[in-house]
Amino acid sequence: MRINFIVDFIIVLHHDSHSEEAKNFNSSTWSFLQQARMHARAGLPIFDAHCHLQDPRIVNALPSLLEAATRTGVKWFAVNGTSEDDWEEVKKLSEQHNEIIPCFGLHPWYVERRSNQWFERLRSMLEGVPTAAVGEAGLDKGARGKEISIAVQVDVLKQQLMLAKELQRPISLHCVRAFGELQETLKELGPFPHGAILHSFLGSAEMVQPLAKQGAFFSFSGFLTALSAKKAKKMLQEVPLDRILIETDAPDAVPKVEPSSLMWVPGDANAPAQLSDAGKVEDISSQALNHPANIKTVLTYVASMKGIEEDTVASAAYRNAKQLFTYPGSKIRA
Numbered sequence: 435m436r437i438n439f440i441v442d443f444i445i446v447l448h449h450d451s452h453s454e455e456a457k458n459f460n461s462s463t464w465s466f467l468q469q470a471r472m473h474a475r476a477g478l479p480i481f482d483a484h485c486h487l488q489d490p491r492i493v494n495a496l497p498s499l500l501e502a503a504t505r506t507g508v509k510w511f512a513v514n515g516t517s518e519d520d521w522e523e524v525k526k527l528s529e530q531h532n533e534i535i536p537c538f539g540l541h542p543w544y545v546e547r548r549s550n551q552w553f554e555r556l557r558s559m560l561e562g563v564p565t566a567a568v569g570e571a572g573l574d575k576g577a578r579g580k581e582i583s584i585a586v587q588v589d590v591l592k593q594q595l596m597l598a599k600e601l602q603r604p605i606s607l608h609c610v611r612a613f614g615e616l617q618e619t620l621k622e623l624g625p626f627p628h629g630a631i632l633h634s635f636l637g638s639a640e641m642v643q644p645l646a647k648q649g650a651f652f653s654f655s656g657f658l659t660a661l662s663a664k665k666a667k668k669m670l671q672e673v674p675l676d677r678i679l680i681e682t683d684a685p686d687a688v689p690k691v692e693p694s695s696l697m698w699v700p701g702d703a704n705a706p707a708q709l710s711d712a713g714k715v716e717d718i719s720s721q722a723l724n725h726p727a728n729i730k731t732v733l734t735y736v737a738s739m740k741g742i743e744e745d746t747v748a749s750a751a752y753r754n755a756k757q758l759f760t761y762p763g764s765k766i767r768a
Contacts, residue, residue, distance in 0.1 A: 477507060477748070478507065478745055478748040479507055479508075479509045479748075479752050480509065480680070480730070480733065480752060481508070481509060481512075481679075481680075481756065482510065482511045482512065482681055482684075482726060483512050483653045483679040483680065483681040483751075483758075484512055484569075484570070484606050484631065484634070484653055484679075484682075484683055485511055485513055485683060485684045485726060486513065486514055486516070486683070486684065486685065486686070487511060487527060487534065487684065488513060488520050488523040488524045489684075489685050491699075491723055492684070492723060493523075493527075495699055495700050495701065496527070496531075498700060499699065499725060499726050500531060500533065502726075503726040503727040504533070506727045506730050507730070508533075508726065508727070508729060509533065509752075510534075510535055510755070510759070510765075510766070511726065512535045512567065512569075512681075512755075512759060513527060513528065513534050513536060513537060514539065514569045514633075515537060515569075516539070516540070516541035517541060517544040517547060517548070518540075518548065518552055518555055519544075521538045521555075524536045524537070524538065525538075525559070525566075528563070528565060532765060535566075535759055535764075535766075536563055536565060536566040536567075537566060537568060537569040538560055538563070538566055538569075539568050539569040539570045539605070539606065540552060540571060540590055540594065541570045541571065541608060542571070542573055542574040542579050542582065542590070542608060543574060543578050543579060543582070545586055545587055546582055546586075553593055553597075556594070556597065557597060561601075564762065565763055565764060565765050567598075567603045567604050567605070567606065567758075567761075568594055568597065568598040568603055568604065568605040569604075569605050569631070569633075570606050570607070570608050570633070571590070571594040571595070571605060571606070571608070572591060572608030572612075572616070573588065573608070573610075573612035573615050573619075574587065574608060574609070574611070575612045576610035576611050579610060579611075579612075591619060595619070595620075595623050595630075596623060598628065598630075599623070599626060599628070602628050602761055602762070603628055604628050604630070604631055604651075604758045604759065604761075605626070605629070605630055606631040606633050607632050608633060609632060609637070613638075613641055617641070617648075620645065620648040620649075620650070624648035624649060625647065625648045626648060626649035626650075628758070628761065629650075629651055630648065630650045631650075631653050631679060631758065632645065632650050632651065633681060633683065634654070634655040634657045634658075634683050634687060635652045635654060636658070636661055637669070638665075638669060639668045639669040639671070642669065642672040642673055642677075643672065646674070651677050651678070651679050651758065652673045652677055652679065653679035653680065653681045654680055654681065655680075655682060655683040655732060656682065656683070656688055656689035656724060656728065656731070656732055657687045658732070658735060658736065658739070659735055660690050663739065666739045667739050667740075667741070670740040673740075675746070675747075675750040676750065676754060678736070678747065678750055678751050679751050679754055679755055679758075680729060680732050680733050680736060680747070680751045681732070682725075682726050682728060682729045683724065684723075684724040684726040685699065685723040685724050686724055687724050688718055688722050688723070689724075689735065690718065691715065691731055691735070692715070693706045693714070693718050696725065696728050696731060697727045698722070698723070698725055699723040699724075699725050704719040704721040704722040704723065705722050705723070706718065706722075733747060733748055733751070
């Protein structure tokens with residue numbers, strides 16, 4: 435508590451434009467204080483249920499990103515592959531970092547690039563890496579997905595859903611403007627007792643219960659902060675605590691909050707140049723990279739929208755994720 439008070443006092447002093455001391459701060463000092471505050475407030479363990487730490491935009495900075503996120507309380511990172519091109523990289527990272535749980539899947543954006551042997555390769559990867567879950571799979575009728583046949587997307591998704599069910603592992607699902615097709619597919623092939631994670635969920639309140647009946651869990655990222663507060667609150671009220679997860683989707687999904695409350699990827703040219711002066715959400719570039727330590731911000735926001743204590747959400751989300759990612763061969767031990 436004393437550390438929190440000292441750090442917060444200095445940060446308030448830094449924001450005081452009339453303070454002579456504030457003028458002597460530099461960006462490295464500010465970054466240190468931000469990390470110190472996060473470290474001081476790290477409490478209950480956190481599970482990042484969906485991210486992409488293999489992404490070329492951040493992979494070179496991964497050691498420092500993992501260290502900073504770990505200081506905030508993150509114990510596990512479910513790192514999702516998206517195509518045949520990155521499965522080996524995800525596997526390598528999981529071998530180098532025990533806290534990374536690998537996931538292999540074919541994302542709907544890349545279904546047209548799949549090889550003729552994609553499914554056999556996916557099965558081989560999952561059987562050869564017993565620590566792995568399935569994902570990222572899913573459906574997309576948004577700006578990037580609408581040009582890809584939804585029938586093909588559904589076919590590819592069905593194969594991955596059945597494989598996850600056969601191997602008794604959870605599957606992480608992407609869904610943009612295709613919840614009707616997703617609900618039909620899950621109902622046709624489900625339920626999924628080992629879990630279907632709806633990552634970065636932004637569906638309606640009315641969808642929650644029918645999806646939950648098929649084994650769905652609802653994972654929330656920084657994208658939630660772009661939703662209207664009214665819609666977010668209504669939807670979150672329907673999500674039971676035993677179905678809630680939190681994630682970063684890093685390096686995407688930067689939370690739309692005060693920039694100075696976030697951590698930024700070192701060397702990111704699109705991050706706010708002076709964190710101490712970047713006080714508006716509008717200051718955040720759409721190209722800015724999301725730091726995995728920002729999961730604390732997601733947790734705080736979900737708790738505020740749901741109207742319950744942050745520790746309650748943290749405990750539930752961590753317990754749910756551990757349950758999902760504990761299976762024969764898992765890195766997690768009950």
